[in-house]
Structure formats: C-alpha cells, structure tokens
C-alpha cells in the first residue's frame with residue numbers, strides 16, 4: 001500500500017511517536033556555522049602535515065624529519081629571541097633605577113655640600129690627599145713580622161731609674177721643668193726630665209768627656225730624651241738643628257753596649273746590640289767618631305772595651321777587619337751598605353735590641369723606606385726604636401707609629417722651625433747679579449762659611465768662581481767621589497779651607513763647628529730643606545747668620561713659606577716678602593698651612609714635597625738622588 005499525502009494531520013500522539021532529530025543545544029553566539037572551515041594555527045597544521053607525511057614512510061620520512069628539525073630550530077630561535085628581549089627590558093629597567101638612584105645620591109650630596117662650610121670641604125679634601133699618601137706607605141716592620149702577624153705590645157724594660165729625689169717629685173714639678181725648657185711630650189708614663197748629666201747616672205769618664213767638650217748641662221732634647229731612651233721606651237725626638245740630638249741617642253746606645261759587655265763579654269761573630277742608621281755617609285761617620293771617642297775614654301777609665309763598626313758605602317770594610325773579627329757592640333750605618341752586609345751575612349741582628357734612625361723623616365722621604373723595611377726583617381726580637389729629626393711632618397709620625405710600641409713624643413720647639421740662635425736675612429738679588437754679590441756677601445762674617453745650591457753644576461761653578469777670586473773653597477755634591485768628599489770635609493773642618501760650597505742634601509745633619517755664615521745661593525723649594533741648611537750655623541747655643549738669595553725666579557708659594565717661617569722664628573721680614581698675600585687664609589685670617597710638610601705658605605694641595613715624592617715615584621728614584629752623602 002502506498003501512502004498518500006492527503007492523509008489527515010497526525011495527532012500530537014502520533015507526532016510524538018515519529019523519529020525526530022534531537023533538540024539543538026541553545027545557540028552559541030560565537031559558534032561557527034557548520035559549513036565554515038575551522039581555523040587551525042600554522043604550527044598545528046605543520047605538525048599535522050609532518051605527522052601525515054611521516055605515517056606514509058619512505059623518502060617522505062627524511063623530508064619530514066628535516067621539516068621537524070627546522071621547525072624545532074625555529075621555535076628555539078624564537079623562544080631565545082623572546083628571552084633576550086625580556087632580559088634586555090629587565091636590564092634597561094634596572095639601569096634606569098640605578099641611574100635614578102645615582103641622580104638622587106648626587107642631588108642629596110649637592111644639598112649636603114652646599115650646607116658644608118668652605119673649611120669643611122677643604123679639610124675633607126686634604127684628609128683624602130693625606131690618606132692617599134698614607135696608602136702608598138705600608139707598615140714600617142720587617143717582612144717576617146708582617147707575615148707572621150707579630151705585633152709587639154709590651155714596652156722594653158731596662159734597669160735604669162731616675163735618682164730617688166727626682167722620682168719623688170710630683171708630675172706637676174716635672175711638667176714645670178718641661179715648660180721651662182719648652183719641651184712638649186706625649187705618650188703614657190713619660191719618664192721625668194733630668195736637668196743634669198750627673199743625675200742621669202752617667203759614669204765618671206763620660207762626665208769628664210762632656211766637661212772637656214764644654215758640654216756642661218744637657219740641652220732640652222737631651223734632658224728629656226736621654227731619660228726616655230735610658231728607660232727603654234720607643235721615642236720620636238724632634239728638636240731644632242744643632243740642639244744636640246746626636247748625643248741624645250748615642251749615649252744610651254753606648255751605655256747599653258757597656259751593660260751587655262759586662263754581662264757577657266763579646267767574642268767573634270757576636271753583636272751588635274744596637275744600630276744607628278743615618279741618611280748620609282758623612283753623617284754616619286761623624287756619629288761613629290763620637291761613639292768611638294766616648295768608648296775609648298770609658299775603656300781608659302777602667303770600663304770594659306766596647307767596639308763600634310762603621311758601615312757605609314765607599315769604604316773598604318776590611319779596614320775594620322779587627323773590629324769584625326773581635327765581635328762588636330754598635331753599628332753606625334747608611335741603609336744601603338747595612339742591608340748589603342746583612343744580606344751577605346757579614347753579621348746578624350739576632351742580638352740587636354736598639355735601633356735609632358737619625359733624620360728619620362729625610363731617610364723615608366729620600367726613598368730609603370724599602371731598605372729600612374728590609375733591615376727590620378733581620379731583627380729576631382723586639383727592639384727599642386728611636387726616631388730623631390729637626391723636622392718630622394705628621395705623615396711621617398703617623399707612619400712611624402706602626403714601628404713603635406707605646407712611643408713617647410718629645411718635641412722641643414715647633415717641628416720645622418729654625419733655631420732661634422740664627423739671624424736669618426733674606427736678600428733680593430737678580431739672577432745675573434748673584435755670583436758677583438756672593439763675594440760681597442762673604443764679607444759679612446769671618447770664615448768658615450757654607451754656600452748651598454740645589455744644583456750640582458752650580459755648585460761647581462760657584463767653587464770655580466771663588467777659586468778664581470782667590471777664595472779657599474771646596475765643593476761637595478753627589479757626583480763627587482768618596483775621596484773628594486772626604487777631602488772637602490776634612491779640609492773644611494780643620495780650617496784649611498774657608499768656604500764649602502755644597503748641594504742641599506750633601507751636608508745635612510753635619511756638625512761643622514762654629515760655622516759663622518750660611519748662604520743659601522738659591523732658596524730651596526721645600527721649607528724643611530731651608531731649615532736644615534740654615535741649621536748648619538747657630539749650633540750648640542752659638543749664634544750665626546743665614547743669608548738667602550731670592551728673586552723673580554723664586555716661586556711665590558716658596559716665598560710665602562719663607563715669610564711665615566721668618567715670622568715664627570721672630571726674624572725681620574723684608575717688605576717685599578711682607579707684601580705677598582696669602583690666598584689660603586682661614587676664617588680668622590690665619591694661614592691654613594700644609595698638613596704634609598708643615599709649611600705655612602701653602603696647603604697640602606700644592607705641597608712641593610708631595611710633588612717631589614710623586615716625581616721620584618714616577619722616575620723610580622730610590623736612595624735619594626743627589627744625596628751627596630750617597631746613602632749606600
């Protein structure tokens with residue numbers, strides 16, 4: 001039967017029984033129409049294709065693998081690129097933060113700086129320069145001590161004591177004595193000053209020796225310095241030129257040597273018990289001769305024999321063969337030769353307990369610092385260390401503290417100031433007129449006269465000129481041979497020659513008796529040199545004259561240093577010096593001065609000494625250039 005289309009409309013029941021398509025889900029507004037192609041991302045499509053191709057196998061497999069590799073590489077590349085970009089962004093952000101931070105610090109500092117006074121700023125700057133200077137210097141101790149971290153903290157002990165009546169005096173009474181002699185001290189338990197040699201308990205032959213030399217009462221540096229040294233204390237002794245420092249450190253060494261010899265006589269290979277290091281050969285010889293003389297007199301007075309060795313360059317050590325073979329108690333040396341002898345094991349410092357450095361500041365400034373450090377490494381035990389000089393800038397004092405144990409500072413007069421016994425005259429002399437004027441200037445006093453020049457050629461020229469004019473003159477400077485130097489010193493000392501022409505360092509510390517007149521043919525750049533040069537006259541309480549030539553070629557800063565030094569030493573200041581204005585005055589109109597060298601006419605920022613030190617470092621100069629004394 002064929003169903004026809006005119007059948008009645010089905011009932012709902014019938015309708016419900018018919019197969020119908022299921023009810024569609026609620027419409028998704030975002031759903032794609034069924035016939036719309038679905039979007040497959042490229043990555044996925046590629047993967048599908050690769051999969052398909054690899055399923056087919058054969059040659060297609062190779063291509064698929066290559067495709068896959070390529071795809072992986074690309075992915076890797078892209079990911080790396082993304083990582084790099086992220087890192088770059090992070091860095092940029094970080095950099096920006098640092099930059100901002102730095103800008104903020106700068107801004108705050110600017111506010112702080114504006115609030116600071118000029119003086120504070122200057123002080124900070126100077127402290128920086130000083131610290132930079134200090135950083136170039138390392139501890140003044142032997143390499144072994146530094147390596148092993150050995151630091152001595154206890155003072156050396158001796159059996160010496162001040163006489164009972166002095167010990168019983170109050171500290172106020174001791175202070176009154178110091179005040180009377182213008183002695184300043186610092187440090188713990190400073191031994192009392194002793195105003196007579198007898199009360200220092202010196203043996204009779206020594207007292208007689210001093211009397212014979214017309215040394216009746218101790219000078220200020222001696223009356224305080226000798227008790228400090230006798231007590232075994234480390235010390236920095238500062239006193240003006242010609243004030244008797246040599247005796248202040250020679251006497252204690254001699255007494256110590258006698259004590260040791262008495263305890264146990266020295267035989268070959270033993271000793272020394274003490275050394276004195278000097279910056280020049282001449283100065284070493286002078287100190288050695290003084291020690292020898294005192295030792296001889298002691299022996300004649302019934303005390304045991306003590307021997308000294310002179311250890312300087314330019315002499316044949318075998319001349320002292322007997323001393324070397326007998327064992328010796330004391331050594332007076334220049335740093336270079338001493339170091340050489342120690343390295344060659346000619347003797348050791350195993351028993352050495354006393355070390356004195358004369359003109360310690362110059363020794364360090366002249367480039368002997370490393371030699372001194374090497375020498376220190378030969379010490380086997382703690383020693384008593386004494387540093388002496390007429391000038392001792394703070395930087396050297398600070399540096400030296402590292403080598404000293406609870407040191408005592410004994411200062412007579414301001415460090416660097418010239419002796420008050422010298423009349424200092426400054427004369428304006430044109431460069432071309434100097435030589436001729438020199439002859440006239442020589443008439444100011446009777447001989448002996450020393451003329452200083454800072455230039456070796458000039459020293460020779462002056463000597464030649466004077467000889468031509470019939471003046472008995474000798475010359476000394478660093479390029480002269482040892483014989484020439486010895487001849488010059490001997491003939492000048494003995495009075496055979498009237499005038500000595502010297503380069504500035506050549507005769508520093510030398511004690512020529514009764515020099516009447518010092519002529520500074522050119523004003524030294526460093527004011528300390530001026531002090532030392534003038535100090536060749538007016539020694540041991542005598543008076544003397546120092547004449548200094550200046551002219552247009554003398555730097556204004558040097559003239560300012562000179563002006564202040566003259567004012568400090570209560571000298572007449574010529575009007576042309578007086579009229580020089582100081583650009584570095586503090587708020588009270590006082591000179592700021594230099595914390596490095598102590599000169600008052602400049603600040604550390606333009607210190608000639610610093611410049612000279614830098615020049616030396618750059619040039620790699622050690623051992624004092626034209627030392628004239630030839631430290632070695």
Ligand SMILES: Nc1ncnc2c1ncn2[C@@H]1O[C@H](COP(=O)(O)OP(=O)(O)OP(=O)(O)O)[C@@H](O)[C@H]1O
Pocket residue numbers: 213214215216217218219222239240241242243244245246247389390508509510511513535536539540541
């Ligand atoms: N107490 C004293 N009384 C008189 N004269 C003395 C006294 N002590 C030392 N002298 C003499 O004074 C002179 C200078 O002494 P010394 O050479 O020790 O001075 P200095 O302070 O070392 O000088 P410089 O710093 O120039 O080296 C010497 O001739 C010395 O004999």
